[in-house]
Amino acid sequence: MRLPCPCCGDRDIREFTYRGAALARPGEGAGIDRWDDYLHLRDNPAGAVRDLWYHGGGCGAWLVVERDTVTHAVDGARLAAEGL
């Protein structure tokens, strides 16, 4: 698997650390259900996902990667800094 880093181009998966589903962090004062949702509960789809990867072996950016959990095909990646 290679991930297309917007800064570095196609790079080997070994350069990245996986974080998990790309979810918006709850705001201040969010209730326990909202936190449970964010921290634990997952759609866990067999198919298209958007998840967060850290390019530690490259530019150091966090990326939102669009890929398929069944085929391992990678459709694209962009900077998480531009929004989830």
Add this chain to the structure above:
Amino acid sequence: MRYSAFEILKQGLTGNRGWKPVWRDPVPKDEYDIVIIGGGGHGLSTAYYLAKEHGLRNIAVLEKGFIGGGNVGRNTTIVRANYFLPGNSEFYSHSLKMWEGLESDLNYNVMHSQRGLINLFHSDGQRDAFARRGNAMINQGDDAVLLDREGVRRHLPYLDFDNVRFPIYGGLLHPRGGTARHDAVAWGYARGADSRGVDLIQNCEVTGIDISGGRVTGVQTTRGAIRASKVGIVVAGRSGQVAAMAGMRLPIESHVLQAFVTEGLKPVIDHVVSFGMGHFYISQSDKGGLVFGGDLDFYASYAARGNLPMKEHVMEAAMTLMPVIGRARVLRSWGGIMDMTPDGSPIIDKTPVDGLYLDAGWCYGGFKAVPGSGFSFAHLIATDRHHAPAARFRLDRFRSGAGLMDEEGTGSQHNLH
């Protein structure tokens, strides 16, 4: 038919013409008292104990593929009870005791072999941690022996003891740990359940769960609708998807775990050896293949195959631990889909839907749990009460934060176990 030495002799002398198919291939009925979704190790053992321990008869196991085609036939077969935390400790202890009586109970040779498991350590700090774990195991009533370097050498002379980064300081020996034949466990439970009247229905995928007024009423399948007043979800890596049919989201992310086997060799590894610092473990099957594996690939996946970097990592760990393995050739590698929970421990619980029960989250350690999980899950389904050894495997522990069982001490968060 009861299996025995006499039966083998008799069949052998009469041309082996008397062996019968081991289970029936029934047409699904319109209604059962209990439907178990998933014909893996846990689903089959659940059905078996529902029939055997609770005298229930009108039960179906619905399997979308074939019996034994899931993780129960893809794992590296290690059976042990060396857990540390309350919850896991008593559960796996109970399960190991069940393994010890399993073959006579099932009248089936599952080739359970208590060859001993050795967890290696490589520093003083790790020795202390393993001494503590060993004490916890002994407290639980299981067995543990702390070996020094020479003690490990007596058992495992072929290891590289003087590796610069991970010199071997000793190991924790769990004499009752070992392996079993994975397929035989599925087949033995399938035969036992079938002979007690359970319908094992293969090629039958559950596509929907029917709920009315907060109660489960049945399931939709590729072989038609089936009514049932109680339904158990036991589908390992597919837990999230089947639970979604009941409108639930689970604290589970599915990940791929790989394993490897070499060509058959003469006996060289007599134990199960675990090299935690290299995320590597190995044993030798009765056929002679060296069976080994490592860590998750560490990204959500439903592909029953992994990527090359983890293969390379596992091979490197193998060479670091036992350079002799470099002479062996890898025959096959494969992957299975793991239902990973945030704390790395399982779930056996009721769900918010009446009559719908969940057995899931076994991560990469659910093979050894097959007897215990089936026993406890059957108890929960039959009596609506939690079975003591599995009473802490609650679904709401993540939401509340109470009762988390983070065995590795890495934090209760996805992707850390």
